[in-house]
Amino acid sequence: MSANTAAVERYRNSFLKEVEANVEEGNWVKMCMQCGVCSGSCPFGPHWDHPPQELFMMIRAGKREEVLTSSSMWMCTSCYNCIARCPRELPITHIMHGLANYAHRLGIAPKNQPTRKFAKMFWDNLSKKGRVNELKLGVSLYFMNGFVSGIKTAIAALPIGIGMYKTKRLNPMEYFGGHGVKDTSGLHAILKKAREIEDAKMKKF
């Protein structure tokens, strides 16, 4: 049984309960009073199919599939406008991140969502060596959508790369080694343990 089917079985009656149990800061959702202030705050506003306020309403209405497969929360730029303005002080940014992460873990987030792919690359990049290698990140980014479009993006971005290289802000040697922490094994052990604890929590509910 997939993680998604298991979750559906377990929370048959309440998507709100499922969100409260499994989504970062999800227990705040019920505090929303639907004023709409957050929805007017997102920089990518027109590109959200369902702005935050609507997502909160849909969660309460049990629209599980529609919420979790939506690209909306992937539009969050982490600008914190909403948090600064929400009259109920909901940590909206984190709930958006939490919903995205939950959908991603269940494997039902939109497949080709560019921010989903980028976020995964970013994490893979940093968790390997403990620090971000901007060049490798950049290279995988260009090839994110496949080889041909990768070449196209790489060429389009070439002047940027060259400008950064000339000013010593992009290091080609990084690709072969470069930045990282010394205690990689310690770092990996911490991340592994943290992941185990988090996964165990999810199973418990």
Next chain:
Amino acid sequence: MAKKEYSFYPGCSSQKLASGSNYQTAVDSMCDVLDIKLNTIPDWNCCAASIGYAEGGELPRLALSARNLALSEQANPGQDVVATCAACWLATRETKERLHHSDSLMKETNEALAAAGLKVKADQNVRHMVEVLVEDIGYEEMGKHVKKPLEGIKIAGYVGCQTNRPFGISGESFENPKYLDKLVETMGAQPVDNYDKKVSCCGGALAFSEPEKSQALIKDIIEAAYDGGADMIVTPCPVCQMNVEIYQNDINAKYKTKFKIPVVYYSTLMSVAYGKNAKQAGLDGLVIQAKQLNDIAAK
């Protein structure tokens, strides 16, 4: 003046030959003049920025920042942690507050850290470099060291998102924080009044994954600076700096604009005003050269 010491969290973009390396150069020059000593946290790691969430989830992400805090407590006990990057600062400070807010998170985080023999209390302050300047040094003291006032330069103070929200700088409003403008004035330059994109979003990390949508935001940020008569833009954030600087050609091609405005750090301005040369001020690291600053630095 007694030397001020802090536990310093540089962050990935500040590394040698990375995108914000010229920020670090200017910060070092500025701290040298102000007699600030930065003790780098040994073996610090990435904070996961605001994009690590999708794969990282909650606890692994918090554990990353907690490791930095733990190493700081070990090596630089009693010292405030200071970051120069908005995302680093935010992630670290958020972690500190979350750990204190929830006993179970504190316990789980320490369980994870124990895998590498570490332990965190997270009882130190976590601050942005700008807070150190404004609160610990003060405008008056900052002004005293000006050797070459940046006369005749008009500058749009672009504060951006994460230096401003959700924490911000104490005593400032979210909608119209004034500290960058005051800093510009203190260095002898002229701030743009009512810069109306001052706290707007540049797209942040999504400039990579959603370039078109982000560049539309960046275009407005630059346009508003030009509308205010700005010669250049100043920012406290390496993500803002990079996004607003390096996409100007792409934006010009797409929107038929003619943008070519330098984007500098507060520390760049301060280093030049304090009499440092172009290299020490990190001016050679700009993709769009700031001619007026180069001229002053060469004088």
